[in-house]
Amino acid sequence: MKTANQPLLSLKGITKHFGSLTAVNGVDLDVCPGEIVVIIGPSGSGKSTLLRSINFLEEIEEGTIVFEGEEIGYVTNKHGRRHLDAPHKICALRSEIGMVFQHFNLFPHMTVLGNVMEGPLTVQKKSLEEARHIALDMLAKVGLSDKRDVYPATLSGGQKQRVAIARALAMRPKLMLFDEPTSALDPELIGEVFDTIRDLGKEGMTMIIVTHQMGFAKEMADRVIFMEKGSFVAQGTPEDFFANQMEHERIKSFLNRIL
Amino acid sequence: MKFFTGRVVTKAILLFSCLLLLLASVCFATDYDQLFTDANDAMAQGDLPAAITLLKKVEFEKGDESGAFVRSRMQIARLQFALKDMEKASSAAKEVLAVYPDNSEALNFLASVKQEQTPRYQVFVQDCLRFLPQLLKGAVMTITLVVCIILISPVGGLLIALGRISTFKPVSSICWFFIWLFRGTPLLLQLFFIYYGLPSMGITFKPFTAAILGLGLNYSAYLGEIIRGGIQSIEHGQMEAAKAIGMSYWQAMRRVIIPQTYKRLMPPIGNEFIALIKDTALVSTIAMVELMRSADQMFNAYFNVTALILAALIYLLFTTIFTFVFEKIEVRAGIYENR
The missing domain is CATH 1.25.40.10 (Tetratricopeptide repeat domain)
Known part of the structure; x- marks a missing residue:
């Protein structure tokens, strides 16, 4: 059942352990359509794990993921044990949620155009012509039309990340997840990637972004969340967050360290 | 009287x-x-x-x-x-x-x-002309064997490699056992077992079939381990990125992971295939008349070392051609890395 004010994504009690370590500890999060959520926090606080759980790259032990009003991804078998849904269903879900990685993970053996075409071509089984058309659109969107025939190895970090964004967008996702998209970049290349993300935001794309760039969080986010030791410690609008939550001792020391 | x-x-x-x-x-x-x-x-x-x-x-x-x-x-x-x-x-x-x-x-x-x-070289040329027809016949058989195994073993190797990294325990165990068995025993013994041993259990092969079977199984096992190493050397992020755009495991393998192993696999696989050219000499022991057997026949008939020298030269010619071909393929396979 889809209603107007219904969140696009709703997480409830997400919990994930790595051995004895609790990476994510009962996190709840609602993301409305068009909302940009920025998650910050020290390394090892579970930000990436949470993001990867949404895309089923990590299998969570507890909690539910509701996407467009439907609980997704996990089924309970007749012995009462919970496990990931059938692979083809997981694949279908993933194709609706785009993800961008810290290390780009472009396919080095394909040209830039090939990278962006791959999803529509292989996953959505679109024709070569159609896939090419979509890919060229997406490359134009990230401003890399002129690089379409080169291999990723010749691109700068910033260009690689923009291609990775185009590759994710080519699947026409309803939600985009960014896992530290600028952490592997030289400082002078960060701007071009954020410009691309900013443009996406203006088009109304729903996004969850894990980043250490506070400037970007201040400027872009509808909501900033501070995560530590697997839990949300504080959240609010950027104005509220950076004005008021600064009093929070942990946040203050974290921000002082990275700013 | x-x-x-x-x-x-x-x-x-x-x-x-x-x-x-x-x-x-x-x-x-x-x-x-x-x-x-x-x-x-x-x-x-x-x-x-x-x-x-x-x-x-x-x-x-x-x-x-x-x-x-x-x-x-x-x-x-x-x-x-x-x-x-x-x-x-x-x-x-x-x-x-x-x-x-x-x-x-x-x-x-x-x-x-x-x-x-008559001058030495003239004698050598005469001997060469005398032995060459027979040796070339043998060389054709050697090349036939090599080509067959080059076509068979990468397919077998890929299946074994995928089986080995499968999370489905029975499959990975069978593949492990297969590699353990065929890598752990001499190829000569395997050939003997297939050609001379299996008939006692009622399974009889022609020499050519036995040779292809023995070499094919052995080389599949070796290539299986090489290909597995190649697949596992591709960084994990590639599989995740492929999955993130909605690819299934097999789509990711076929489109993203395996194509990236080609360049990395060329040197070790080229090595294996050069070893293969020489290993085909072993099938001369199971009634196959290939290059080694032909040379041996000539040598025994005429007690003339020229037959062995010629065979060595033909083997060297084959291995040299292979070395060059594989270097070329390696460059082609890795074209995306330096352009």
Whole structure:
């Protein structure tokens, strides 16, 4: 059942352990359509794990993921044990949620155009012509039309990340997840990637972004969340967050360290 | 009674005449025997010219019943041959031929003198021309085997590699066992088992089938481990990125992971295939006539080392071509890395 004010994504009690370590500890999060959520926090606080759980790259032990009003991804078998849904269903879900990685993970053996075409071509089984058309659109969107025939190895970090964004967008996702998209970049290349993300935001794309760039969080986010030791410690609008939550001792020391 | 006496007399006469003949021949040949003994002594002391002078004293006598003349002249011929005097060697042999025009020993000797006088390289070329047709036939079989295995083993290897990294325990265990078995026992033993061993269990193969089976299984096991290493060397992020755009495991393998292993796999696989060219020699033991077997046959028939040298050259030609081809393929496979 889809209603107007219904969140696009709703997480409830997400919990994930790595051995004895609790990476994510009962996190709840609602993301409305068009909302940009920025998650910050020290390394090892579970930000990436949470993001990867949404895309089923990590299998969570507890909690539910509701996407467009439907609980997704996990089924309970007749012995009462919970496990990931059938692979083809997981694949279908993933194709609706785009993800961008810290290390780009472009396919080095394909040209830039090939990278962006791959999803529509292989996953959505679109024709070569159609896939090419979509890919060229997406490359134009990230401003890399002129690089379409080169291999990723010749691109700068910033260009690689923009291609990775185009590759994710080519699947026409309803939600985009960014896992530290600028952490592997030289400082002078960060701007071009954020410009691309900013443009996406203006088009109304729903996004969850894990980043250490506070400037970007201040400027872009509808909501900033501070995560530590697997839990949300504080959240609010950027104005509220950076004005008021600064009093929070942990946040203050974290921000002082990275700013 | 009369009959009995007659036989005894006949026997006695026969025996007597034999004895006489023996005595006569011994008396007759005594000089020559002494000559031969003296000549042998001279040879033992290394004085070949003295031996030749002694042997020359043997003269032709009607019929040469004792064979002393032929014996002496052939001995002279061999000694002259050893002294590198081909002229005198030939004339000694020709003395024999003058009396016995079809004495095979003299004829063979003259032939080998002739061969000795022809230049070395010419002999080599003649041998090559003599052995090449047979060796090339064998080489065609070697190449046939190599091509078959090059077509079969990467497919087998890929299946084993995918099986090995499967999370489905029974499949990965079977593949582990397969590799353990075929990598852990000699290829020669595997070939013997397939060709000579399996018939006792009622399974019989033709030599070619057995060779393809043995080499195919063995090389699939080796390539399986190489390909598994290649797949696992591709960084994990590639699989995640493929999954993140909605690819299934197999789509990701086929489109993203496996194509990236090509360049990394070329050097070790090229290595394996060069080893394969040489390993095909092992199937000569299971009644396959390939290059090694052909060379062995030629070598045994003529006791001529040229057959082995030629086979070595053909093997080297094959391995060299392979080395170059694989270098080219390696560059092509990695074209995306440096452009």
